[in-house]
Amino acid sequence: MSNKKNILIIQPIHEEGIRLLESNPNYNYEIIEEIKLDDIKNKIQNCDGLSIRTAKLPGEIIDLGKKLKVISRHGVGYDNVDLAAIKKNKITLTITATANAVAVAEHVMFMLLNICKRKSMYDDAVKNGKFNDRNKLPKTIELWGKNILIAGFGRIGQALIKRCLGFEMNVFVYDPFINEEKIKSLGGIKVDNLENSLSKIDMISLHLPLTNETKNLIDINLIKKMKKNCIIINAARGGIINEIDLDRALNENLIFGAGLDVFDIEPPKEDNPLLKNDKVFLSPHTAAFTEECMKRMGKETIQNIIDFFDEKLEKSKIVKL
Missing domain, CATH: 3.40.50.720 (NAD(P)-binding Rossmann-like Domain)
Incomplete structure (x- = not known):
């Protein structure tokens, strides 16, 4: 046998x-x-x-x-x-x-750059004969000097901080399970309270597991505490962001934009309003697909x-x- x-x-x-x-x-x-x-x-x-x-x-x-x-x-x-x-x-x-740490960290930067540099709008202008409209287009945003919050500081978060520091960003870290010394040694600033830190944050990247505590963590009430120019990236798990609230926040200009690689239901249903929202940059759960x-x-x-x-x-x- x-x-x-x-x-x-x-x-x-x-x-x-x-x-x-x-x-x-x-x-x-x-x-x-x-x-x-x-x-x-x-x-x-x-x-x-x-x-x-x-x-x-x-x-x-x-x-x-x-x-x-x-x-x-x-x-x-x-x-x-x-x-x-x-x-x-x-x-x-x-x-x-x-x-997958490197691939996902690079995907976050890819999303941030596409949103900040208005990739779709600028690409469309050139391809559709609108080159001379360049002075009329909304201006892009620099990553340099911006405050980014990494929520969840496991291997992906620690890979991401290196890339953010390379763009000379100020990196804040929220993770109750990682001590301040570890975060500081990697160039970050520890925050103990997610909600209280949001007023000074320009960009947020989520790297948390989906649990009862993190389900719908980012809802309309939390979003209202963010800066108007804030960008949210979720390459972790669908469900951490309340998608209906996110769509509302983008439509009401409560935040600047968002990037999602994951969704509450995958594939997202056709009636998901985020599929038609031009302020959100989407990818089909492929952050690790290098x-x-x-x-x-x-x-x-x-x-x-x-x-x-x-x-x-x-x-x-x-x-x-």
């Missing part, structure tokens, strides 16, 4: 990750490309470990995995898996803790599974349940 471990890969990952399994004689693997719950139900019953990206993995399916020992999340968020079922079944949940990052995440996702069975898994990659 074979002692090989059976690994179920839900949603394709980078080929470099697959090669780690192909080169290791201790593993068999199968890839589910199309997300069909009945297919997952059948195949999870015989797997020892699985990897998952954004697909939902409800508790009733996890309960079927009687042999299942480890779930490796391709990314850092894990609100798509049932944590109670994972804990009940004594399954280890891992994340790719080190893979070629380099996808390779890193694919490899780390599979390496986490291998390290688990080899009893070499780093604690920093295990989600505490």
Whole structure:
């Protein structure tokens, strides 16, 4: 009888990750490309470990995995898996803790620059014969000297601060779990109260998990405390910003603009007003979708599974349940 471990890969990952399994004689693997719950139900019953990206993995399916020992999340968020079922079944949940920080931090800068430099408006002017209207166009905004607040100071926040300092911005950090010395050593200024700090902030970048405490954290009441020129970027999790309130705030000029890579419902419904709001810059949950990052995440996702069975898994990659 074979002692090989059976690994179920839900949603394709980078080929470099697959090669780690192909080169290791201790593993068999199968890839589910199309997300069909009945297919997952059948195949999870015989797997020892699985990897998952954004697909939902409800508790009733996890309960079927009687042999299942480890779930490796391709990314850092894990609100798509049932944590109670994972804990009940004594399954280890891992994340790719080190893979996506640079890609997401760069995406935040990409969004900030596109909003501040009015990319769509200026590009449209040249392409549509409005070059001579350049003196009539609204002026752009510099990042230099602006106060940016990074809410959440894990690996992504710490990658972002380096890039903000490169633009000579003043960086404030809100994270109750990171001490002042750590923040100061990286060039930031710690703020203890998110709400009280908003009156001096020009830009906000969210890097918080979606929890009961952070759900709808950015609502109309909090937005009203922000500066009129404030820009909000969310490349963390949909639901942290109340989307109806954000649309209202943009329409009423309570803030300057926003950039969203994530949404409360994905894909967003056609009637989501933000889809037609020209003051918001959108991307389809692709902040980590660089070629380099996808390779890193694919490899780390599979390496986490291998390290688990080899009893070499780093604690920093295990989600505490």
